[in-house]
Amino acid sequence: MTAQDIIQQIKKGQVAPVYILHGEEAFYIDQVSDYIEKHLLDESAKAFNQIVVYGKEVDARTIIDEARQYPMMAERRLVILKEAADMKSINDLADYLKKPVPHSTVVICHKYKKVDKRTAFGKACDGKEVVNLESKKLYDNQLPNWVLARGKETGIKLDEKGANMLAEFLGNDLSKIDNELSKIKLNAGDKLVTIEEIQDLVGMSKEFNIFELQTALASKDHYKSWLIANYMAENPKASPIQMAVSSLYNYFVKVLTTTQKTNASDAELQKDLGLGSPFFVREYKMAAKNFGEEKTRAILVKLMEIDLKSKGVLNRHADDGPLYKDLVRFVLG
Incomplete structure (x- = not known):
């Protein structure tokens, strides 16, 4: 399942009790978790039903307790655990993943590395009520096409040479490329972006x-x-x-x-x-x-x-x- 698949399911109202977002590429993990954080709950429901915590600051017991609370004047609670790889007691979440409560959604962001499927937590990630996204790094030869596709998604008109230039100059960091595309969009609008404009925007000698x-x-x-x-x-x-x-x-x-x-x-x-x-x-x-x-x-x-x-x-x-x-x-x- 891709990041876009997950987002499309949520848009249709198909919300899972648990999302495990893991892997070396942070971009797709951030894309899904940001979308859920912004759109899953109405603004009026967020104050009492949405919590964002970080792995270094909490333990598994806190996550479980928050998830098991009933929502206040809303359909569900939302618990987002960021930097999950830093949580020492992460294996203690295994039992919850096997039987999550239906009135909460727990999003676990395990960035920059795959979940170890040999651990108790890793084995539980394959539970029938858990949606998994493994966010893999793209190969270098995939980057230009990714830049073209992402540019199209955001309404930027790029040609092949411009996409290659961005990919080569910025390297294999999708978040960095996406930020530069956002800058280009602000400056270029709907017209075709020239090589010269890209060079100016990213600070490259012509x-x-x-x-x-x-x-x-x-x-x-x-x-x-x-x-x-x-x-x-x-x-x-x-x-x-x-x-x-x-x-x-x-x-x-x-x-x-x-x-x-x-x-x-x-x-x-x-x-x-x-x-x-x-x-x-x-x-x-x-x-x-x-x-x-x-x-x-x-x-x-x-x-x-x-x-x-x-x-x-x-x-x-x-x-x-x-x-x-x-x-x-x-x-x-």
Whole structure:
């Protein structure tokens, strides 16, 4: 069951006695718990029937006692436990989960990690009256499509390149991406958001950024590659080497895949590379032609080496400048 499935059920009046929201991705956990907190009870009923508590501050007995109280002038009570992973007595909730009271809804938010199904609490989470949501981290190649879909949900018109830019620049943090999309919506309204507007809003240089470096390297444009790399090396706060290496590694993994799919059509490559549209296929094919499989594999090994050096491993001085230069020299050499 997805976060949207749960929300749609609640909108239809199908409310469960217990919701267990757990997993590494906080975004969907917050999305469901925020919706329930805002919409399950009428405003007039919240004062006496809704309680939000935190795992570090309460024990299981408090949760159970609150849930077993009868609602005052309302159909149900709502008890939301946030930061449940911090509650030491969480296993003591097991018996309640097996037989929850029908007049209360208990929402347990267990963010940043899965519930351990070997524990008493974990085993009870599979009870017939419990709705489970495991919120998993998206893979990097799923992010651009997620950005496009989320933008559409919020009324933002993005193109493929803009979605890729946001995904690469902001990383695998859906809450952070969603916040940036909200800012974009305020500024752009209903019109198509341009690459330049995205760069302005997220504080990215228009000419000297990781996406321009990728394109310059892919086309073996020595002048532009060195120009961008030197700028990024001199501005490590805006362009940290570890972020650049991560983006380039993901990029060259796709280049490697392209080198191995010489007979694939553009549509097949689009699917294999996890691209939302064929827009970028041409660039990956160009890079694959320019580097070939053997060189691309060597580039991936070099990127792993630079990543270690940037973290102080194999390298006493982990300044960004020499690492950027070493990277470009190797890729273009």
